[in-house]
Amino acid sequence: MKRTGFHFPQLISVLMSLGLVLSTARPGFAGERVEERNVFYVAYTWHLVRYLDNSTACRLDIEGERIPTGDEIRAACGDTIYAEWRETRPCASAAEAPATCQGLYLWFEQWQEKIRKQIIVYPSIDVKLSLDATGRNLIITAIDQLDGYDIRLIEGRFAGHPFVCDDYPTQCIVGLAPTGEQGKELIYWAISDYGDETGAISVIVRASFNGDFFDVDVLGEPWSGEIINDSAALIWGAFPPDEPPAWLTSPDNLHTNDKLYYLAGRLLSEGLARAGDCPLWGLQDNGYATECGMEAIREDVEAWQNVYDGQIAEAARAEAIPAVLLKRLIAQESQFWGGAFPELQESGPGQITPTGADTLLLWDWETFAAYCYPCFDDDCDLGYTWLEAWQQSMLRHAILEDSGQVDLIARLLVANARQTSNIVESLTGQRPGLSLSYADLWRLTLLNYHAGPGCVAWAISEAQSLGFILDWGGIAPNADRVCHGAASNYVDKITR
Numbered sequence: 001m002k003r004t005g006f007h008f009p010q011l012i013s014v015l016m017s018l019g020l021v022l023s024t025a026r027p028g029f030a031g032e033r034v035e036e037r038n039v040f041y042v043a044y045t046w047h048l049v050r051y052l053d054n055s056t057a058c059r060l061d062i063e064g065e066r067i068p069t070g071d072e073i074r075a076a077c078g079d080t081i082y083a084e085w086r087e088t089r090p091c092a093s094a095a096e097a098p099a100t101c102q103g104l105y106l107w108f109e110q111w112q113e114k115i116r117k118q119i120i121v122y123p124s125i126d127v128k129l130s131l132d133a134t135g136r137n138l139i140i141t142a143i144d145q146l147d148g149y150d151i152r153l154i155e156g157r158f159a160g161h162p163f164v165c166d167d168y169p170t171q172c173i174v175g176l177a178p179t180g181e182q183g184k185e186l187i188y189w190a191i192s193d194y195g196d197e198t199g200a201i202s203v204i205v206r207a208s209f210n211g212d213f214f215d216v217d218v219l220g221e222p223w224s225g226e227i228i229n230d231s232a233a234l235i236w237g238a239f240p241p242d243e244p245p246a247w248l249t250s251p252d253n254l255h256t257n258d259k260l261y262y263l264a265g266r267l268l269s270e271g272l273a274r275a276g277d278c279p280l281w282g283l284q285d286n287g288y289a290t291e292c293g294m295e296a297i298r299e300d301v302e303a304w305q306n307v308y309d310g311q312i313a314e315a316a317r318a319e320a321i322p323a324v325l326l327k328r329l330i331a332q333e334s335q336f337w338g339g340a341f342p343e344l345q346e347s348g349p350g351q352i353t354p355t356g357a358d359t360l361l362l363w364d365w366e367t368f369a370a371y372c373y374p375c376f377d378d379d380c381d382l383g384y385t386w387l388e389a390w391q392q393s394m395l396r397h398a399i400l401e402d403s404g405q406v407d408l409i410a411r412l413l414v415a416n417a418r419q420t421s422n423i424v425e426s427l428t429g430q431r432p433g434l435s436l437s438y439a440d441l442w443r444l445t446l447l448n449y450h451a452g453p454g455c456v457a458w459a460i461s462e463a464q465s466l467g468f469i470l471d472w473g474g475i476a477p478n479a480d481r482v483c484h485g486a487a488s489n490y491v492d493k494i495t496r
Contacts, residue, residue, distance in 0.1 A: 135213025156188025
């Protein structure tokens, strides 16, 4: 991952000048029904007191006119004091001469009325989207799961055309029409007489008529049909091809046997393999293996390049991305030699840089939260961009410390897909799936991973200003010119 010529503070100003917005992608919470109540209760205050000097070792409040249980004492006072209390034996002289006794005793102090906040979550509106029995209509079904309340109406837009269903508000029929390969947006919401609504639900519908009924694919949920489990497709609103190229697949077997001269050179240099009778130990001056060295240790190179296959397959499944793409990216970045290069500020099999860590922390809320909240608590609530510079630096360092984890590389690739989506939508004014193909959006994501969002934005803008068709063929020459051959020397090698 070589972010050529762009650094994070400069990057923000570059993207702001293009009208692009950087934000941590935090999930929304539309449709939740939450009520906060004040609840009155009586608290009974007890003390664990030392016989020796009558000092309080622990104070605890409980509910109910009774003696505290052992679990309550342990929770309030900790294991050490709990153990001391458990070991205390009855003392006959406790009333007359308590100082002669050992251990702790319980003493009731008072009761008092208190108030606490109670959060109540009520059942929400359940929404389903399905195809009717004729195969010619979509059906939106909405049920209010809270007793005593009903759906008042369902409304929305399909392919830009508004609709309202209030005669039979729990079920809304939306007629289908051919949408083309890129699909059309269906956005809808249900309103309850409870006084709230679901919030807008957006999916992309692709429908083609076969003479009797429609074949329908849907990007997004809810959907009663086959779910398209592809994180990038959902991010971009772009349908994956029915017959994807090899680099966008996830076969059961990821085994490769490529000639990786850098990897072979590292194995020879580190003494992990020997090149037999090859001149100069099978090494070139630049540290790569010679042809003789490569052939001599071909089996070692084959074994090493497949050592990550299980982790790659698992990470690709977890993040719903193509496994071959993830493996090829690692092959291009490090040839599976996951060392650190301090002079380039790159580390791990995916050669993650500080700028790459920024991307992950900006565009993956779950990863950001997992790293941030244990360190900075409430400071994390507004996202990465609002942290102090020293806090951002600490989080970047933590990411780089974990750069050897393949699942982190997979999450970074998805974060780059989100950032690429933001760039394309900002520059074209429409969802990325309407502007570029699924495969070309992956190519732009790889360009973003390697050369950064400034390169991607510049390459697209140049293609637009020159009147080129907005596809990889029109964008790649600009990326090569502006970003030091990033398209032909990096992206095209991965997607060959």
